Amino acid sequence: MAETSTTVQPDAIEASVQDAENELTVADRKRRYLTPKEIFSMCAVAFGQKNLDEFCNANLQFFIIQFFGLSPEAYANISLGASIYDAVDDTLSGLIIDRTRTRWGRIKPYLILPIPLWLIGTVMLFSSPSLSPAMKIVWVAFATVLKGLGMSYFGAWTLMQYNITPNYNERVSAITTVEFARLFGTFLVAALPIVLDVGRKAGVGESGIYHGFSWIIVLLCAATCLYGFRHMRERIPLQSREEMKEVGVLDSFKHLVKNRPMFILILGNFFNSFKSIGAGNEKFFWFNCTGKYSYATIVGLFTGLPNYIMTPLSSKFIHRFGARNTIIGAALFGGAAYTAMWVIGYHPFGATFDDHLIFNLVWMAFALTVCGLPNRVIAVALAVLSGDVFDYSEWKTGMRNEAIVTTISNYFLKIGNSFNAWLTSMVLTWIHYQALVDANGAAIPNTDPGVQRGLWIIFALAPAAARTLTGLAFFLFNVHGKFKEQMLADLEERRRAAIEEMEEEEHERGID
Numbered sequence: 001m002a003e004t005s006t007t008v009q010p011d012a013i014e015a016s017v018q019d020a021e022n023e024l025t026v027a028d029r030k031r032r033y034l035t036p037k038e039i040f041s042m043c044a045v046a047f048g049q050k051n052l053d054e055f056c057n058a059n060l061q062f063f064i065i066q067f068f069g070l071s072p073e074a075y076a077n078i079s080l081g082a083s084i085y086d087a088v089d090d091t092l093s094g095l096i097i098d099r100t101r102t103r104w105g106r107i108k109p110y111l112i113l114p115i116p117l118w119l120i121g122t123v124m125l126f127s128s129p130s131l132s133p134a135m136k137i138v139w140v141a142f143a144t145v146l147k148g149l150g151m152s153y154f155g156a157w158t159l160m161q162y163n164i165t166p167n168y169n170e171r172v173s174a175i176t177t178v179e180f181a182r183l184f185g186t187f188l189v190a191a192l193p194i195v196l197d198v199g200r201k202a203g204v205g206e207s208g209i210y211h212g213f214s215w216i217i218v219l220l221c222a223a224t225c226l227y228g229f230r231h232m233r234e235r236i237p238l239q240s241r242e243e244m245k246e247v248g249v250l251d252s253f254k255h256l257v258k259n260r261p262m263f264i265l266i267l268g269n270f271f272n273s274f275k276s277i278g279a280g281n282e283k284f285f286w287f288n289c290t291g292k293y294s295y296a297t298i299v300g301l302f303t304g305l306p307n308y309i310m311t312p313l314s315s316k317f318i319h320r321f322g323a324r325n326t327i328i329g330a331a332l333f334g335g336a337a338y339t340a341m342w343v344i345g346y347h348p349f350g351a352t353f354d355d356h357l358i359f360n361l362v363w364m365a366f367a368l369t370v371c372g373l374p375n376r377v378i379a380v381a382l383a384v385l386s387g388d389v390f391d392y393s394e395w396k397t398g399m400r401n402e403a404i405v406t407t408i409s410n411y412f413l414k415i416g417n418s419f420n421a422w423l424t425s426m427v428l429t430w431i432h433y434q435a436l437v438d439a440n441g442a443a444i445p446n447t448d449p450g451v452q453r454g455l456w457i458i459f460a461l462a463p464a465a466a467r468t469l470t471g472l473a474f475f476l477f478n479v480h481g482k483f484k485e486q487m488l489a490d491l492e493e494r495r496r497a498a499i500e501e502m503e504e505e506e507h508e509r510g511i512d
Contacts, residue, residue, distance in 0.1 A: 031167060033167060033235055034164065034170060034174060037231050038232055038233065039174060041228045041232045042161060042164070042177075042178050042181075042232065043177060043180075044181075044227050044228060045111065046178045046181045047181050048185070048222075048225060049221060049224075050181075051185045051186075052217055054185060054186050056125075058189060058192075059283065060125060060126070061280055061281075062283045063125075066435050066437075066443055067128055067210070068128045068136060072428045072429050074137055075140070075425050076422045076423075076424075076426050077422070078137065078140055078141050078144060079144070080421060082144040083148075083415070084415070086148040086149075086152060089148070093152045094405075104229075106163075107156055107159050107160050108232060110157060111157050111226075111232075112225055114150040114151070114153040115154075115225060117146055117147070117150025117153075118146075118147050118151050118154055118218070119218045120146060121143045121144070121146035121148070121149075122147050122217070122218050123214050124146070126210050126213070127211055128207045128211070157225070158383075160234065161178060161387075162236070162387045163235065164233065164234060165236075166495050168488055172319070172384055175380060176311060176312065176315040178383075179314070179376060179380045180308070182379075183311060186304065192209075192213055193286075193294050193296055194293075197293055200442050206442065259396065259405070261388060261389045261477055262392075262393070262409060264474065264477045264478075265386065265389050265409060266412045268327070268382075268385075268470050268474050268477070269382070269409065270412060270416040271466055271469035271470045272378070272467075273420055274463075274469070275466035275467070276424065277423055277458060277462035277466075278458055278460065278462035278463045279463075280420075280424035280425075281424060281427070281428070281455060284428065284433070285456065287443065288433075288446045289346065289353065289445075290346075290353045291353065299361060299368060302365040302369060304372075306372065307376045310373060311376040314326070314379075314380035314381065317377060322480045323381045323384040323480070324385065324474055324479070324480040326377060326381045327377075327378055327381035327382065327474050328475060329471070330378050331374065331470040332468060332472075333374050334371060334467035337370050338371050338463045338464035339464045341368070341370075342457070342461050344367070345456070346360070346363075346459075346460075347360045348363060371463070378470070385477065388479045388484065389405060389479070390405060391479075391488065393405055395490055398494075427454070430454070431450065431454030431455065431458075432450065432454075433451050433454070
């Protein structure tokens with residue numbers, strides 16, 4: 001009986017191996033790493049940080065000028081100087097963070113180490129001790145630098161969402177969930193105007209109310225940071241200390257010069273930051289043009305509602321159109337909406353806002369709701385595009401260096417922010433705004449028509465310009481479409497072996 005033999009062709013073996021690798025790649029793409037507790041931890045820290053940012057952005061300038069008694073020019077110059085200092089400090093902090101290697105990870109330690117700095121700095125800024133004019137400048141300058149130094153390192157926690165999972169789709173979902181959690185970080189701060197109005201009627205000092213709120217906000221943020229430190233974990237493989245030493249600081253900066261997506265992201269963020277000019281003067285607009293702080297809260301009850309729909313939809317838009325195209329469409333829509341609102345005005349139903357008050361409130365709620373529809377979409381898309389920049393850097397150079405990329409981005413962003421901070425206060429000088437208070441120290445609205453027109457222009461057209469320029473900038477962002485798909489596939493292939501090795505080492509050390 002003849003013996004039967006089977007010959008296997010080399011091409012068939014290669015095809016079989018390739019099929020197995022493709023199946024493994026698909027499995028890697030679908031693998032889920034995040035636990036519910038980790039997702040909750042990310043949301044908790046985002047919630048705490050949002051409260052802190054929202055409170056300071058909405059109230060700091062107003063408090064220091066209106067109640068602490070610093071002139072707009074002095075505050076503008078302090079903000080300009082502090083922002084330039086922050087930009088330099090961020091360069092150092094980025095290098096330090098990228099080269100940090102601890103048993104807890106690279107990023108986690110910076111959730112808790114900077115807490116004393118930004119906590120003390122924030123509370124100082126919302127205090128109003130009796131000081132001479134010169135000492136007031138020193139007080140605000142010192143507190144601003146202290147808070148800024150703490151935030152330079154605390155801001156590193158946002159890099160966790162790019163290192164907590166190697167699964168791209170899981171990362172997009174996590175970013176979307178975190179941005180959804182940020183929405184709830186406005187509720188506590190939104191209650192402040194109501195408390196202030198009640199306090200004014202009861203004769204309670206407004207300065208003390210602001211100071212008490214500052215303590216509530218910073219302690220809440222600190223508690224969420226401690227919780228996040230305990231429950232989050234970094235999973236993206238990093239270079240060892242020895243490998244990092246082989247790449248000098250100069251080499252790191254040379255790699256960045258070739259990172260085109262990073263510079264487009266910087267440009268887009270720079271333009272988007274112009275919106276802060278309007279936001280920074282929002283309290284001035286509502287109080288002086290409408291007469292009450294609480295109108296902002298009433299309108300805000302409605303304008304924020306679509307965010308709870310638009311944030312979850314953001315990931316769907318990104319999966320369908322890509323992050324780049326999503327942000328272009330959302331930003332241009334926002335620019336058109338703010339421009340239309342400015343043309344119509346803030347009291348179209350009467351000569352003043354109080355004429356047909358209800359109709360004017362309804363109009364402002366509707367207009368700001370439409371203007372705000374793209375807000376969360378832009379926030380999610382920007383976060384995803386930041387991840388694309390980090391991935392591009394790793395794909396191009398083989399190094400995972402988010403902190404230095406973020407540092408360079410923040411350097412230019414803070415240079416822009418320093419100009420915006422200066423401009424935010426200086427526009428009040430240009431429109432001849434004067435802070436008025438009564439005998440009890442309570443604020444009085446400035447009813448000068450020229451001042452009110454100026455505040456409305458700042459409130460509406462600064463965001464319009466910011467949104468339009470942001471959308472136009474991202475037409476130049478090149479990490480999208482088929483190029484992005486191929487880049488991600490290459491990265492998955494490179495990371496697979498490193499992740500398996502890292503998990504084996506953790507298993508041997510008994511780490512879950």
